[in-house]
Every structure is written in structure tokens, then in C-alpha cells.
Amino acid sequence: MATTRMDLDGRPIKPITICMIGAGGFIGSHLCEKLMSETPHKVLALDVYNDKIKHLLEPDSLPWAGRIQFHRLNIKHDSRLEGLIKMADLTINLAAICTPADYNTRPLDTIYSNFIDALPVVKYCSENNKRLIHFSTCEVYGKTIQSFLPKDSPLRQDPAYYVLKEDTSPCIFGSIEKQRWSYACAKQLIERLVYAEGAENGLEFTIVRPFNWIGPRMDFIPGIDGPSEGVPRVLACFSNNLLRREPLKLVDGGQSQRTFVYIKDAIDAVLLMIENPDRANGHIFNVGNPNNEVTVRQLAEMMTKVYTKVSGEPALESPTIDVSSKEFYGEGYDDSDKRIPDMTIINKQLGWNPKTSLWDLLDSTLTYQHRTYAEAIRKAMVKPTAS
Numbered sequence: 001m002a003t004t005r006m007d008l009d010g011r012p013i014k015p016i017t018i019c020m021i022g023a024g025g026f027i028g029s030h031l032c033e034k035l036m037s038e039t040p041h042k043v044l045a046l047d048v049y050n051d052k053i054k055h056l057l058e059p060d061s062l063p064w065a066g067r068i069q070f071h072r073l074n075i076k077h078d079s080r081l082e083g084l085i086k087m088a089d090l091t092i093n094l095a096a097i098c099t100p101a102d103y104n105t106r107p108l109d110t111i112y113s114n115f116i117d118a119l120p121v122v123k124y125c126s127e128n129n130k131r132l133i134h135f136s137t138c139e140v141y142g143k144t145i146q147s148f149l150p151k152d153s154p155l156r157q158d159p160a161y162y163v164l165k166e167d168t169s170p171c172i173f174g175s176i177e178k179q180r181w182s183y184a185c186a187k188q189l190i191e192r193l194v195y196a197e198g199a200e201n202g203l204e205f206t207i208v209r210p211f212n213w214i215g216p217r218m219d220f221i222p223g224i225d226g227p228s229e230g231v232p233r234v235l236a237c238f239s240n241n242l243l244r245r246e247p248l249k250l251v252d253g254g255q256s257q258r259t260f261v262y263i264k265d266a267i268d269a270v271l272l273m274i275e276n277p278d279r280a281n282g283h284i285f286n287v288g289n290p291n292n293e294v295t296v297r298q299l300a301e302m303m304t305k306v307y308t309k310v311s312g313e314p315a316l317e318s319p320t321i322d323v324s325s326k327e328f329y330g331e332g333y334d335d336s337d338k339r340i341p342d343m344t345i346i347n348k349q350l351g352w353n354p355k356t357s358l359w360d361l362l363d364s365t366l367t368y369q370h371r372t373y374a375e376a377i378r379k380a381m382v383k384p385t386a387s
């Protein structure tokens with residue numbers, strides 16, 4: 001690195017070693033890419049899989065060879081974990097089960113993964129005085145207060161009832177039989193534990209609440225690089241439908257609202273947290289794009305338009321189809337109605353703002369999906385079934 005990197009307060013940034021748990025996933029792969037191409041930091045990359053970071057690990061001639069080291073391990077049961085945390089200056093924990101199709105169908109695995117398996121990570125960081133950046137979720141907010149107001153209430157227009165703020169918004173989940181909330185509840189408890197370790201034992205921590213980060217390498221395309229019956233998050237579900245020329249499935253009418261942020265914008269925010277510990281420690285940060293709000297139905301319509309442009313293929317006559325949540329996800333599903341992040345804290349502490357519009361981020365992401373999967377899907381679809 002020719003020029004010295006400076007932090008937000010004009011001080012030179014010292015190269016550090018980062019223990020990144022879950023480095024082989026969607027967010028981890030983008031974060032590793034950024035750290036290798038733009039910083040001098042070292043990464044100990046821990047995961048059970050490394051397919052999404054293979055391009056960073058091989059061949060040995062890559063400019064960052066020696067700065068990234070992959071350790072294949074499952075944090076549920078691996079005695080190497082504490083040693084790796086001790087070797088690093090900072091631990092970033094991304095490991096989790098985080099696809100809604102699992103929350104109501106595999107609630108035990110979901111709770112274990114998001115709470116129990118994260119406990120030793122927090123403990124080792126606290127005991128060894130190591131800084132921790134823990135990945136939580138915007139789902140800890142659950143439903144908005146607005147969703148409980150009468151349909152004709154003028155208060156529904158007031159942002160105080162729906163914009164989600166780290167330090168004042170309540171966490172509103174459904175009943176226990178709505179097992180959808182197993183994930184949000186486990187994430188909330190691990191946030192409280194991390195926060196308490198900070199308060200009682202001086203753990204230096206930052207908690208990240210991502211709001212629907214999307215982009216290339218998110219999840220998998222069923223039957224191509226993941227199980228045929230698997231249900232990934234919405235970007236991959238809709239990409240799969242578009243690639244296969246099937247109607248996009250709108251769960252319960254596609255009325256829920258989301259704000260989507262481009263993964264590359266969000267990664268800039270994480271890098272600011274990594275390199276500005278004095279400004280990031282002790283904080284919980286919403287990371288999202290309040291300007292990119294759509295209903296899921298609008299997302300489906302926009303993805304259909306963008307994909308038509310990218311692939312050159314006309315859209316289907318009926319591009320979407322309605323399905324019930326029970327049919328799509330099974331018993332115990334429930335949904336967040338609306339997710340708009342308040343940006344005050346991240347703005348004040350780190351001066352971060354998202355840049356990419358929804359149209360532009362879908363354009364680059366669907367271009368990637370088409371380039372990566374269209375041929376494989378075509379081959380899979382013409383393959384004669386074994387008799």
C-alpha cells in the first residue's frame with residue numbers, strides 16, 4: 001500500500017489482524033475482498049465453507065497472498081477458536097443461520113446458531129480484552145408500532161411510529177407459536193449479552209444491524225449451487241424465478257415493505273467501524289438505505305424490468321403469482337411490516353451515507369446473476385430426467 005491510510009480523525013491507521021467468523025458467506029466474502037484490495041490488514045477467515053472466497057485464496061501469486069488465511073472450522077465444536085481470537089486484534093462474528101425459511105422450520109438450529117454458538121466468541125473476546133464487531137439484524141425491531149394503529153389513524157403518517165432508531169425503538173415480536181421470531185429473539189439476547197459484557201466487564205464492542213443488504217453472491221440458486229428444495233432470501237428467490245422464466249412468488253400479496261442497500265455501500269460502513277474504533281466502540285449501528293423503500297410487490301416488478309433489460313428476454317405475460325405464507329414457508333411464519341432505518345447515529349459517528357439507488361444496485365446484481373447462472377440453468381433445464 002503506497003499511501004498511509006488515515007482514520008476519520010486524521011491519524012494513520014495501523015495494520016491489524018482480524019479474526020472473521022463466517023468469512024465464507026455473502027457479507028464475509030465482500031468484506032474480505034475489500035480488506036484485501038484496499039487495506040493492509042490481515043484476515044484469519046473462519047468458516048465451514050470457502051467457495052465464495054476461493055478467488056481470494058488462490059493462486060498463491062495474488063497480491064495479498066499471505067494476508068488472508070482460511071481456517072475450515074465449525075465454531076460449535078472446535079478448540080482452535082480461542083487461539084485464533086487471541087491471535088487477532090479484532091474479531092468480527094458473522095456466523096449465523098439467517099434465512100427466514102429456517103426460522104419457523106428449524107427453530108432450534110436457529111436459536112443455537114444465533115445465540116448459543118455465539119456465546120464462546122463473546123466470552124473469549126471479553127476474557128482476552130479483544131475488540132468485537134458482532135453482526136445482529138434489523139429484525140430485532142420486529143414489527144413497527146404503526147402496524148398496531150387503526151388503519152385510518154392519521155398517526156400512521158408520522159415517522160415516529162415507524163422509523164427504527166437504535167436507542168429508542170422497542171423490539172416487537174409475535175407470539176411464541178409464531179416461530180419466525182426465534183431468530184430475532186436470539187439475536188436480541190446476544191445483543192443484550194454483548195452490551196452487558198461492555199457495561200460490566202469493559203468489552204470493546206460494536207453491534208451492526210444490517211437492513212436487507214443485497215448484491216452478488218447472496219445465498220444460492222436452488223438446484224445450481226444449493227439444494228433444489230432450498231428457500232433462500234428474496235433476492236435469490238426472485239433471481240431464480242427470473243432465470244427459469246417462472247412467475248415470481250409474492251408471499252401474502254407482497255405487501256410487506258423493505259429498504260434494500262447495496263452490499264458495496266454497506267461494506268464501506270463496516271470498514272469505517274473497523275478503522276475508527278474510538279468512534280464505533282460501544283455503539284449499535286443501523287446500516288441500511290432509507291431511500292430505497294419498496295413493497296415486495298414493487299421489488300418483483302422492478303427486478304422483472306431490470307432482468308428484461310439485462311437478459312434481452314421479454315417478461316412473462318403474468319410475471320408474478322400470489323402464494324400464502326403457510327404454503328411458502330409453513331406453519332409459524334410471520335413478517336416484519338416495514339423497515340426504515342434511522343441514520344442519525346451512523347451519520348454522526350462515522351459520517352456514512354449509502355449511495356446506490358435500488359435500480360442501479362439491481363442492475364449490477366442481476367447482470368452478475370445472469371452472467372453467473374443463465375448457462376447453468378439452461379443446461380439443467382434441458383437435461384433429460386433419468387428414466
Ligand SMILES: NC(=O)c1ccc[n+]([C@@H]2O[C@H](COP(=O)([O-])OP(=O)(O)OC[C@H]3O[C@@H](n4cnc5c(N)ncnc54)[C@H](O)[C@@H]3O)[C@@H](O)[C@H]2O)c1
Binds near residue numbers: 022113212
Ligand atoms: N445479508 C443481510 O442483509 C443481513 C441482514 C441482517 C443480518 N445479517 C447478519 O449478518 C451475518 C452474515 O450474514 P450473511 O448474509 O453473510 O449470511 P451467510 O449465510 O451468507 O453467511 C454466514 C456464514 O456463516 C457461516 N457459519 C454459520 N454457522 C457457522 C459455524 N457454526 N461455524 C462456522 N461458520 C459458520 C456460514 O457457513 C456462512 O458462510 C449474519 O449474522 C446475519 O444474521 C445479514
Ligand SMILES: O=C(O)[C@H]1O[C@H](OP(=O)(O)OP(=O)(O)OC[C@H]2O[C@@H](n3ccc(=O)[nH]c3=O)[C@H](O)[C@@H]2O)[C@H](O)[C@@H](O)[C@@H]1O
Binds near residue numbers: 183238
Ligand atoms: O436482510 C435482512 O435485513 C434481514 O432480513 C431477512 O428477513 P426478510 O427481509 O424477511 O427476508 P427475505 O427472504 O429477504 O424476504 C423479504 C420479503 O419478501 C417476501 N418473499 C420472499 C421470497 C419470495 O419468493 N417471495 C416473497 O414474497 C418475504 O415474505 C418477506 O416479506 C432475514 O431475516 C435476514 O437475512 C436478515 O436478518
